[in-house]
Structure formats: structure tokens, C-alpha cells
Amino acid sequence: MRFHTRKWIKPEDLNANETLFGGRLLEWIDEEAALYSIVQLENSKVVTKYMSEIDFQASAKQGDIIEIGVEVVAFGKASLTLSAEVRNMMTRETIITISNIVMVNIGPNGKPLPHGKIQVEYVKDRL
Incomplete structure (x- = not known):
């Protein structure tokens, strides 16, 4: 798993229990997944279709730093x-x-568009 993004937990990220609000965390994960996919598929028009079971195992509090990792399945x-x-x-x-x-x-018509990709590509290898 490669961890690409770090977030600093601030007061506006907390729930009523003074811990990281799950909805905020899911927003960050969705954004990270979108950014990763845009780079991999070389298309800025990528949407989230599905998220499987979400397993909350621990939390974070104000001042903690978290990191978000994604990898291709x-x-x-x-x-x-x-x-x-x-x-x-x-x-x-x-x-x-x-x-x-x-x-x-x-694609431009708003419908799924085949991308032709079969493996992870790194930007440095495209240059």
C-alpha cells in the first residue's frame, strides 16, 4: 500500500465525541481514490460507482496526523x-x-468509456 496523502485533524473535522468525523474521512478517501484514478486512467472524468464494506477500527483526535493509502485491486x-x-x-x-x-x-457523453489500461503506470515512466 502506498500512502500518498496526509491530513492534520483540525476542530472542523471532529464529531460530537471530539474524534474524527467518519463522513469527513470518507470524503477524503473518495477524493484520494478519484485523484489516483484520474492519474492512472489519464482522464479527469472519473466517478465513484461503489464502495464495499467500510471497517472503522480506530479513530483520531484533534492534532493527530493521518495518512491515506490506496492501491489497485x-x-x-x-x-x-x-x-x-x-x-x-x-x-x-x-x-x-x-x-x-x-x-x-x-467519456464525453457521460457514459462509461473503456480506458485500455491493464496495469499500474507511474508518471515518471510516462515521461
């Missing part, structure tokens, strides 16, 4: 399936895991 004809993990850099605990996030490549 599979390439579909017009989709990319990712897994995600978020961990607390302060406590080293895993906060959440998601086994499958399906992102769909979208």
Missing part, C-alpha cells in the same frame, strides 16, 4: 478497483480499511 474494461487504508501516524493504528472502491472512467 483490478482493472476493468472502463473501471478501476482500488483498496484503501487510513492510519494514524501518531498512534500507528489503522483507522479504516475499504476492500473495494470502484471508480469508472467517463
